Amino acid sequence: MAEVRGTTQNIRSAVRALQRLPAEIERALSVDKACRKLAQKFFRGKAFLYMGRDIDYPIALEGALKLKEVSYIHAEGYPTGELKHGPTALIDEQLPVVVLATRDESDRNSLLRYEKTVFNIREFVERRIPVLAVVTEGDTRIPEITPYVMAVPDMPVLLQPITEVVPLQLLAYHIGVMCGHSVDKPRNLSKSVLAE
Numbered sequence: 001m002a003e004v005r006g007t008t009q010n011i012r013s014a015v016r017a018l019q020r021l022p023a024e025i026e027r028a029l030s031v032d033k034a035c036r037k038l039a040q041k042f043f044r045g046k047a048f049l050y051m052g053r054d055i056d057y058p059i060a061l062e063g064a065l066k067l068k069e070v071s072y073i074h075a076e077g078y079p080t081g082e083l084k085h086g087p088t089a090l091i092d093e094q095l096p097v098v099v100l101a102t103r104d105e106s107d108r109n110s111l112l113r114y115e116k117t118v119f120n121i122r123e124f125v126e127r128r129i130p131v132l133a134v135v136t137e138g139d140t141r142i143p144e145i146t147p148y149v150m151a152v153p154d155m156p157v158l159l160q161p162i163t164e165v166v167p168l169q170l171l172a173y174h175i176g177v178m179c180g181h182s183v184d185k186p187r188n189l190s191k192s193v194l195a196e
Contacts, residue, residue, distance in 0.1 A: 014158040021162065024153040028166040031150045033165055038148055039133055039174030042096050045073060048170075049090065049097045051120070053080040053113045056100035059161045063098060063168030070176030070183040080120055093128045098171070100164055102136045105178040121145050132171070134164050 011050050042048075048067055052060030058189045060076035068075050080099070081172075085149065099121055103114035122145055131146040143149050150167035152160075176183040 010093075011158070011163050011193055014156040017156050018161050019089070019193050021159060022157075024155060024159075025166065026165055027148065027153045028163040029050065029170075031152065031167045034150050035170035036174045038150070039178055041148075042130070042132070043178040044173045045094070045096050047074040047076075047090075047095055050075060050077040050093060050100075051080045051083070051097060052100040053076065053117055053160060054109070056102070056113075059100055059164050059168070060098070062165055063100075063172070066169050066172035067175060068185045070172050071179050071181060072187070073175065073179070080117055080170060083120055087142075091124070091127070093130070096130045096132055097124055098132045099134070101133045101139075101142055101153075102152060102164060103139070103159050104136075104160065106154070107132075107157045110157045118142060118145070134167055136169070 036165055047065065050064040050067075051058035052058070057077070060079075064075035064077040066142075067073055076139045084140065099117060101114065101117045101121060103108040118141055121131050121133060121142060125145050130148065132148040132150070133142050134150050134152060135142045139149075139151065150171070152163040152167060156177055173183055176186075179183045181187075
């Protein structure tokens with residue numbers, strides 16, 4: 001469809017990257033050790049906020065959902081652009097914020113999104129808010145701002161959500177285990193959908 005519409009700029013690199021996606025997901029799993037360390041530090045948190053801009057907002061929602069399901073800790077996902085509104089009233093030193101902050105060097109919009117997100121992370125850290133950031137491998141800027149990073153492979157912007165969700169699921173898993181919950185059988189969750 002993109003070829004018919006003449007908007008193939010990002011599509012071609014994503015299609016080429018699809019061939020290496022299984023290997024990149026395998027590489028993303030190597031962030032497990034970092035996720036476990038972060039879980040040890042933050043598993044006693046009473047609530048978490050997850051932030052993502054544009055294509056990363058649904059991934060922030062998914063990360064918050066996974067944490068709720070397996071740890072029973074309140075978590076919500078927000079668009080990063082909403083920080084100047086309601087969610088900012090909730091944020092303090094006791095509320096960890098998980099921010100999706102990856103970038104695609106070949107995509108101008110991705111770089112603009114990244115710059116805005118770096119600014120937001122800096123604002124949080126200046127207010128002593130703990131920021132856990134999902135970053136692209138090789139990122140040197142965000143690790144200078146916050147020590148709590150989970151790096152995922154460098155992928156085209158259209159495929160980033162597939163690798164970004166890996167550390168969010170691992171973080172939720174480790175927090176759930178450290179909270180003493182059965183992550184394989186979360187309470188009150190139905191394993192199937194029944195027709196009414």
